[in-house]
Amino acid sequence: MKLTTALTTKPIFEVGAKSIVFFVPEKFSSKDLSAEFKNFEIDVHEFLMESKFTGSAGSFATLAVQGKGKKIVHLCFVGIGSAGKDKNFSLETMRRAVGTVIKFGISKKFETMVLQLPEATDFGLEVDYFVQQIVTITYIASYKFDKFITTISKEEREKTFEIGFAVAAKDLKKAKTGYQEGEVIGGSVNRAREWIDTPPSQLTPTVLADHAKKLAKEYGLKYTSFVEHDLKSMGMQGLAGVSAGSGQDAHFVILEYKSKKPKAPTIAFVGKGITFDSGGLSIKPANSMEDMKEDMAGAASVINALAAIAQLKPDVNVIGLAPITENMPGCHAQKPGDIVTFYNGKTAEIRNTDAEGRLILADALAYAAKHFKPDAIIDVATLTGACIYAVGPFFSALLSDNDDLTQRVQDAAKTSGDHVWRLPFTPDFKEAVKSPIADIQNVGNPAIAAGTITAAWFLRHFTEDIPWVHLDIASSAFNVPNISYFGKGATGSSVRLLIDVARNWKK
Numbered sequence: 078m079k080l081t082t083a084l085t086t087k088p089i090f091e092v093g094a095k096s097i098v099f100f101v102p103e104k105f106s107s108k109d110l111s112a113e114f115k116n117f118e119i120d121v122h123e124f125l126m127e128s129k130f131t132g133s134a135g136s137f138a139t140l141a142v143q144g145k146g147k148k149i150v151h152l153c154f155v156g157i158g159s160a161g162k163d164k165n166f167s168l169e170t171m172r173r174a175v176g177t178v179i180k181f182g183i184s185k186k187f188e189t190m191v192l193q194l195p196e197a198t199d200f201g202l203e204v205d206y207f208v209q210q211i212v213t214i215t216y217i218a219s220y221k222f223d224k225f226i227t228t229i230s231k232e233e234r235e236k237t238f239e240i241g242f243a244v245a246a247k248d249l250k251k252a253k254t255g256y257q258e259g260e261v262i263g264g265s266v267n268r269a270r271e272w273i274d275t276p277p278s279q280l281t282p283t284v285l286a287d288h289a290k291k292l293a294k295e296y297g298l299k300y301t302s303f304v305e306h307d308l309k310s311m312g313m314q315g316l317a318g319v320s321a322g323s324g325q326d327a328h329f330v331i332l333e334y335k336s337k338k339p340k341a342p343t344i345a346f347v348g349k350g351i352t353f354d355s356g357g358l359s360i361k362p363a364n365s366m367e368d369m370k371e372d373m374a375g376a377a378s379v380i381n382a383l384a385a386i387a388q389l390k391p392d393v394n395v396i397g398l399a400p401i402t403e404n405m406p407g408c409h410a411q412k413p414g415d416i417v418t419f420y421n422g423k424t425a426e427i428r429n430t431d432a433e434g435r436l437i438l439a440d441a442l443a444y445a446a447k448h449f450k451p452d453a454i455i456d457v458a459t460l461t462g463a464c465i466y467a468v469g470p471f472f473s474a475l476l477s478d479n480d481d482l483t484q485r486v487q488d489a490a491k492t493s494g495d496h497v498w499r500l501p502f503t504p505d506f507k508e509a510v511k512s513p514i515a516d517i518q519n520v521g522n523p524a525i526a527a528g529t530i531t532a533a534w535f536l537r538h539f540t541e542d543i544p545w546v547h548l549d550i551a552s553s554a555f556n557v558p559n560i561s562y563f564g565k566g567a568t569g570s571s572v573r574l575l576i577d578v579a580r581n582w583k584k
């Protein structure tokens with residue numbers, strides 16, 4: 078199935094779509110329903126009452142009627158709940174309502190669907206942003222990693238699912254802006270997911286670096302890449318050390334977006350790119366390894382956020398850095414007990430080769446700080462299993478000792494719908510990564526537990542005094558349950574967030 082989308086100002090019954098979607102508030106009355114329904118033989122309000130459709134968040138009902146020329150049209154009703162204390166409906170409920178209908182349309186193999194968009198003002202929002210969010214979610218909801226399923230015929234794959242978003246004529250101009258942004262954002266999220274879902278022997282470090290190079294060329298980003306041999310001479314033993322057990326070459330990819338605005342501030346995004354995490358010699362148990370192709374989600378997120386930023390052109394310079402390697406055991410592999418020296422000269426004792434993410438990020442963070450002296454650094458990583466238990470699948474964990482940057486990221490989380498939850502990051506936890514024989518060690522002291530926090534303290538040694546936020550996406554990157562617009566596999570978490578941080582930097 079291929080998704081195509083368009084805006085329309087036509088009355089929805091004249092679009093000629095096979096299915097028509099209505100977003101219905103809770104406790105609706107027959108007056109709230111489309112006047113057009115009067116033309117049907119069936120009393121639509123009566124039908125909704127009969128099918129116990131309430132308009133509550135998540136509620137859904139569908140009815141097939143004969144429209145013009147006796148054609149069958151599927152009417153879909155999806156609940157958007159009730160307005161909150163501020164009299165506004167919830168955007169997240171709307172996102173999920175959109176997710177529900179798009180997945181339904183796909184499962185029913187509808188070829189065409191038109192969504193009657195509610196008024197942005199009912200959500201307390203501007204039309205452009207509201208449409209941007211709906212279009213983004215439409216793309217996200219339509220994603221499915223099915224290219225390895227051989228029972229899907231070529232015709233089926235080529236079939237299009239045409240979706241129209243019906244807006245009032247007065248809103249068209251702003252809606253168009255939001256629509257185009259949504260296409261870019263949703264497309265970037267899905268490209269990240271595609272990479273993350275790709276089997277690890279097909280998405281090797283070199284393949285991932287090539288993907289980044291291709292995007293850079295397509296969207297006009299500056300591309301720099303270092304390979305393992307360069308990394309060794311540059312003193313990046315963190316990244317080179319993790320790569321030692323792998324037959325694949327490590328890469329350090331740097332993408333640069335330069336704003337047209339003179340003297341624009343610069344922000345850096347750093348993403349963990351472990352294309353497969355076996356644990357190395359501190360090997361993982363089999364079941365913990367099953368989904369470890371997801372361990373490059375941070376890098377995928379940063380690279381694809383940069384591709385979107387290059388198209389949306391915000392007034393801020395953005396650098397994307399991605400250290401990329403596999404973490405494998407083998408006769409050349411790094412060993413517990415080894416001590417490595419990072420790009421900034423600090424040393425760490427490797428106590429567990431499975432705590433590899435912080436090692437490759439350490440070099441990338443130190444490089445970002447030294448070479449770009451950015452106004453802020455945000456790193457994104459599937460860093461700790463502990464994060465899954467700390468915040469659960471619906472949030473990424475945020476750690477920082479900078480309240481201003483934290484606020485910016487929390488704001489962007491809210492507007493983008495890419496949710497974060499801040500964890501404590503007080504100096505008490507810093508003790509956990511002290512080593513008796515090196516500057517620091519790569520695992521935390523068990524007495525201090527809190528693996529997500531102590532991992533962040535490890536990273537803090539490489540960010541100098543630059544405002545910095547660490548996002549642990551181990552919780553949110555893969556297999557998020559119960560959210561209508563996701564499904565099995567990669568979610569692309571943090572792509573929307575990073576794009577939003579950059580777009581709203583000057584405000």
Ligand code: BES
Nearest residue numbers: 429431432433459460461462463520551
């Ligand atoms: N990539 C893992 C973290 C992870 C776990 C991501 C589950 C997504 C889902 C990371 O490299 C890792 O192995 N972390 C260890 C650190 C420990 C050895 C200190 C962990 O969390 O167990």
Ligand code: MN
Nearest residue numbers: 354431432433
């Ligand atoms: Mn690991």
Ligand code: ZN
Nearest residue numbers: 351354372434
């Ligand atoms: Zn890992």
